[in-house]
Amino acid sequence: MTRRSTRLVWIGVIGCVLAAAVGLSMFALRSGIAYAMDPSDLKEKSIGPGQRVRLVGLVKEGTVVRGDGLKVVFEITDSVETISVEFNNILPDLFREKQGIITEGVLRDDGVFAADTVLAKHDENYMPKEVADSLKKRGVWQGDGTAEQ
Amino acid sequence: MIVELGHMALVLALALALLQSVLPFWGAAASDDRLMATGDVGSVGILFFIAVSFFCLMWAYATSDFSVVNVWENSHSKMPFLYKLTGTWGNHEGSMLLWVLILAIFAAAVGVFGGSLPAKLRANVHGVQGLMLMTFLMFILLTSNPFVRQAAVPEGQDLNPILQDIGLAIHPPMLYLGYVGFSITFAFAIAALIEGRLDAAWARWVRPWALGAWLFLTAGIAMGSYWAYYELGWGGWWFWDPVENASFLPWLSGTALLHSALVMEKRDALKIWTVLLAILTFSLSLLGTFLVRSGVLTSVHTFASDPTRGLFVLLILCFFVGGALALFIFRSSSLQAGGMFAPVSREGALVLNNLLLSTAAAVILLGTLYPLVYEALTDQKLSVGAPFFNMTFAPLMIPLVLALPFGPLLAWKRGDILAVGQRLLFALGAAIITTILVLGFTAKGQWLAPLCIGIAVWLMVGSFAELFQRAGFRKVAMPVFFARMRGLPRTVWSTAFAHFGVGVMMLGIVSVTAYETETVASLKPGETVQAGGFEVKHMGYTSRTGPNFDENSARLEIREGGNLVASMEPSKRFYPARQMPTSEAAIETFGFSQLYVALGEGTPEGATTFRIWWKPLVTLIWFGPVLMVLAGALSLTDRRLRVGVPKRARPKADEKAYAA
């Protein structure tokens, strides 16, 4: 092989791998991501059917109802809006009322959020960053110095 | 007094590190052997003081000295003694102290064992290590001091129950040994750039250090994965969580570095790329530290985070990465580039390996940082989940695994792919037979999983082709063949076993992903459920009181065809000091497969929900890395890799084996 054709082969191989990586990433970024939203966002914005969403907020007090088997229904709130969440699995140990949690799943047509993942933090003193930001945005938690006058 | 001595020792280490970051550089620039020698002695001195400091903190933990704020926040007088000790690094401050301790260990190792390296290279390495020690010691003393005192209080706040586990005793030190170990290759790269000499010999000196760091990192990641698997109770072994990615990124680029250094040593080529990899690997380690310590990304693994500390680590990150890359750009134009290689050759295969590994690293980096960048640009939060990583990472790894058996069989410079293909025919045969067998036995219309299992077998069998070839399989009589096998250099054996380990891990991953079964059942005592081919019977509840927790467990009997094969006790614990519940899954191993039972909520009627997984061949996921680590360790014992030895006469045993 000549030096020139060797170079061409390498450029081809590198080009193919990079093109494949870029293509795969673009494709995967379309379906592999979930937007983080709080209940207010979820109600305001129109979401395509089947779009995965990461819903964050506080578990509303007194709304956790256990159904048949593992089914659990509870409400997530950002203190402005509230959304009913259905989950069909074992809840994490640190799942409690009034606790900030992250759920991931899809909004069903009947307005119930079908979650397939529920995350609560390892550390009970910790509020997930998404939840804290949402509460700040909704004016419930005036974390930045003085209260709004 | 002991606590304060520890504090003082840490301050003295900083004072020495300040000198260490100046004197060796100066010595190297002035060619002054005595000034350069301060680097060797200083590195040992710094290690001494940091070790004193670390053991003083450990002493405070061991004796439950709650006048130390850090101990009070993370310990409890009634914890088991082992967890009191491991609690030393089960928190931010302590883990950073462990981090610098390991940094100091590596720096001192260069001082003690690197005695045969060229003096200037060694001095510059000490200088770079001194700079790192100085910045991280300042970080600890100014933002995360573990020696802050308070008026004594009667009881501590307990260690996070999740961290009260033997996994914590081993996992972080291992991971840190890996992370920080790459600081040495980084320092070698900077030293080479400062001196402006970069040649095959440099690669030869760097390789054992890179291999050592890689070993620990591999072990650390595998340990962490197993720890998450049994402790978090979700049955998952990899979550593509930012913190996991942070440790996986340096692993990918470190693996690429190991292979490219090989090319550089043998062919004096790929030099600029290798140096860049050495810089990037440690930069990714630092990035990992930053991501974990700052809490900018939500993760299930972080146990402490603080924005100001994050800013400090970010500054350190920018200083080292930015400085190194600037030096790299400034110097790389003056470095002699290597030649072009034939695509079909050993070095060609290694370049392909590097290309795929670094592309995979880039894609994972993209997925990890995408939420940060996206939020900064649009103020909209999003998360990149496992589907993204699975969709991008797996397709990049498949060609790598397919090409892997070819690599070691190809000759340097010009390989004969057809001849190599012939030698791999038996591996192909084994793969096809396995695929057909798996297809026949599962018969669910799934074709991807059997195919992937076939590929894993291809790799496992193909890994040994080089051994067979070099020992003259079927060309010589069997006794000669075995004698030659024994006589082959250890590096050949270690290559085979490390690649075999990759195949083993892939087999485990594919079979668990495709064939695991999950059964969720609500059982009252006396009730039975069928799960994963077993009968699981609920035998009743037991409660007991641990040293610092209360535990309620359910007793299960596992029967297969009527015979009792195991009894299991999944449980829930409650740690009163932190008011925190945890689940303890029960795991029973059958061969390489495992039955995994996690406990759910109890119902008022006395039933409890159980989540039961049958995980076929799951332990292979960790046996694979164990093989890789053992193989790497074997390679380190090869005398040709050890620093300073090649001048001695080579023993004859190795040479005999070179016939092929």
Add this chain to the structure above:
Amino acid sequence: MLFWLITVVMLAIAVLCILLPLAGFFSWKTGSEDAEGVYRAQLRAIDAKLAKTPANSLLLQEERAEVARRLLREVDKSDNQPSGAVGTTTGRRIASIVALLGVPLVSFGLYGSIGSPGVPDAPIAARQNLPLEQRSVQEVVQLAEDHLAKNPDDPKGWTLLAGVYQRLNQPAKRANALRQIIRINGDSPKLAIELAEALTRADGNVVPSRAKKLFQAALAADENLHKARFYLAIALGQEGRHAQAAAEWQRLSETRRDDPVWQETIGKQLAEAREAAGLQPMKGPTQADIAAASQQSAEDRMTMIRGMVEGLSERLQDEPGDLQGWIRLVRSYTVLQMSEKAVHALQTAQTHFSGDPDAMARLAKLEEALDLNGKTKQ
């Protein structure tokens, strides 16, 4: 003393780490392996291979030539370089002085500003041997808790602890202790009321539903337990059922007629409840008479309450970390109808606890409960 002695020794070690090599104590022959050595070793390996594999020799020959070229280049390079390192004494002298002065200055300076010399170790074992009088209240409480963790069926211990918790203002722990007493000694309406009261106080003085049930049960057992009725009336008010609350207050005002403080408190609550319910203020003679009769003491009482509230406010200036205290302060101001001060206190608390989501949630709840919502945002 020993501490400083060891410190000086450590300092000496640190300085010697620099001075000794500078003085030439560690000048072992450095750099025994150089690039030349590496290439020679590579050459030897190739030669060994060549000797055994004539078939593959062309490739190996090429490889050998390549390594040999590298070796030659290296030899050239080292020939052109001055061999043997020569240092200047001035440089070493400067380095020695910097080490001698710098290490003590940096270490003592930094340790002096961030260390706590002289603070003794306090391992748990040593503290356990201290006599009881020398320990803090918390430690004694801890001892009692440990004792009860081991002997949970000791009613005396629990009773003692319940009293201590009352004084330490730890209603949640008090509630737990009371539960233990009930578990051991059996239920009684009085204990149930104590428990319910503790639960109420633990919940920021809002009557939770389980406490309400306990009060109702106690009242059903004994009509004359005014305390239960008192809290139930408060609960009704908190639920917004003001008319019913007013009726309950009315009933309560007819008890303990000879207790002016009681009458004053009840009268005030009754008036508030009626106002909230939209009823006419009471004009009946009873109310006025009672008010007149207890005028003096009521005024005294109000002064006293104001004094206490001011005291609390001052204390919180010094100890802003007391969330319970802030909640109590805001409530007190609201009760005293000093809504401006209540809003101000709430804002101060919110500023202070901005980093603590749990506390913020409680404060937000308080804000909502007291209807201060609109006022903080104006």
